[in-house]
Amino acid sequence: MVAVTFDAASAKTRWFYVGMSSAFVLIAFGGFIPTYWAKMASGTFTGAPILHIHGTLFFTWTLFFLVQTTLVATGRVLDHRSWGMAGISLATAMGFTVVLAAINSMKVADAIGMADQARRFSIVSLTALVMFAGFFGTAIAQVRRPEVHKRLMILAMIPLMQAAMARLFATAMTPPGVIGPPPVFVSVPPGLTVDLLLVAAIVYDWRTRGRPHPVYLIGAPLLLAQQILIVPLSATPAWMSAARWVEALTG
Numbered sequence: 001m002v003a004v005t006f007d008a009a010s011a012k013t014r015w016f017y018v019g020m021s022s023a024f025v026l027i028a029f030g031g032f033i034p035t036y037w038a039k040m041a042s043g044t045f046t047g048a049p050i051l052h053i054h055g056t057l058f059f060t061w062t063l064f065f066l067v068q069t070t071l072v073a074t075g076r077v078l079d080h081r082s083w084g085m086a087g088i089s090l091a092t093a094m095g096f097t098v099v100l101a102a103i104n105s106m107k108v109a110d111a112i113g114m115a116d117q118a119r120r121f122s123i124v125s126l127t128a129l130v131m132f133a134g135f136f137g138t139a140i141a142q143v144r145r146p147e148v149h150k151r152l153m154i155l156a157m158i159p160l161m162q163a164a165m166a167r168l169f170a171t172a173m174t175p176p177g178v179i180g181p182p183p184v185f186v187s188v189p190p191g192l193t194v195d196l197l198l199v200a201a202i203v204y205d206w207r208t209r210g211r212p213h214p215v216y217l218i219g220a221p222l223l224l225a226q227q228i229l230i231v232p233l234s235a236t237p238a239w240m241s242a243a244r245w246v247e248a249l250t251g
Contacts, residue, residue, distance in 0.1 A: 014073035016204055017150060021066040023197060024157050028062040031164025034171040048104050054097035058160065061090055065157065072150075084143070091136055098129045099246065105181065106247045114180040119243035120234040121181040126246065128159035131226050135219065151215040154201050158194055158223055165190035184234040191227035198223070 029037070036055060039045035064087060071080040102122045109118030139152035169190045170182070198220055202212045233239050 013208060014069075017069045017154070018066070018073045020154060020157075020197065020201065021062075021069040024161060025062045025066050027161050027194070028059060028164050031161075031167045035167045048108075050097065050100045050104050054094075054101045057090065057094045057097055061094060061160070064090060065153070069150075081143070084140075088140065091132075095129055095133060098125055099249070102126055103247055103250050106243070109181055112180060116240070117183075118181045119240055119247065120184055121187075122243050122246065123230045123234040123239055124184060124187045125163065126243075127226050127230055128162055131159040131223060132156050147213065148215055151201070151213050152219070154198070155215065155219040155223065158198055159226070161194040161197070162187065162191045162227075165194050169193075185231050188227060188231065195220075195223065195227075 032055070036045065064083075068080055068083060068087065071077070071083075102125050106115060106118040106122060109115050135152050135156035139149050139156060142148040142152060166187055169186070174182070198216070202216050202220065205212045205216065
C-alpha cells in the first residue's frame with residue numbers, strides 16, 4: 001500500500017487537477033450543444049446510431065475523468081485505483097467508436113460525391129486517437145509513478161477536446177448552406193485553442209515546481225506536431241491509401 005500524505009501544497013495540487021477535469025467536462029458538453037444536444041432536444045439530429053454510441057462513451061469518459069481526479073483530491077486513492085480497469089475498458093471502447101464514426105463519415109460523404117474530402121479529414125480524428133492511445137497507454141504503464149501518471153492523463157485528454165472545440169469554431173465561422181467535410185486546416189485553430197489548457201498545466205508546474213515536468217516537455221511538442229503536420233500529410237497518397245483501408249474495414 002502506498003502511503004498518502006496531505007500537506008497544503010499537495011492538496012492544492014490535487015484540486016488543480018480537479019479544476020482541469022472540470023474544464024474538460026465543460027468543453028466536451030458545451031462544444032456539442034449546437035450540433036448535438038440542441039438538435040437532439042429539437043428532434044432534428046439525423047446522424048447514424050454509431051454517433052450516439054460514440055458520443056455517449058466520450059461524454060461518460062469526461063465525467064469519469066472528473067470523478068477519478070476528485071477521488072484522488074479527497075484522499076480516496078485506493079478507490080481511484082479500483083476503478084482503473086473500468087477506465088481502461090471505457091477507453092478501449094471509445095477507440096473502436098472513433099474508427100467506426102470516421103468510417104461512417106466517409107460513407108456519408110461518399111453518397112454526396114465528397115469521399116476524398118472525408119478521407120482527408122479523417123486524419124484529424126484518427127491521429128488524435130493515436131495520440132490519446134499513446135498517452136493513455138503510457139499513463140497506465142506509469143500508474144505507480146503518480147507525478148508522471150497524472151500529467152500523461154492530462155496530455156491524453158487534450159486530443160479528445162479538439163472535436164468539441166472545433167464544433168464551436170464551425171458554428172461561429174461556417175457560412176450557411178455549406179455541406180460536406182471541411183478542409184483539414186480548419187482543425188488547427190481549435191486544436192491550438194485547446195492547447196491553452198496544456199499551457200495552463202505547464203505554467204502551474206513552473207509556479208509550483210520551479211520548472212515544467214519532463215512529461216510536458218516531451219508530450220507538448222508531440223501534440224503540436226500532430227496538430228500541424230496533419231495538414232500536409234492529409235493530402236498525401238500514403239494517407240489516402242490508409243484512409244481507404246480504414247474505410248474498407250466494414251466492407
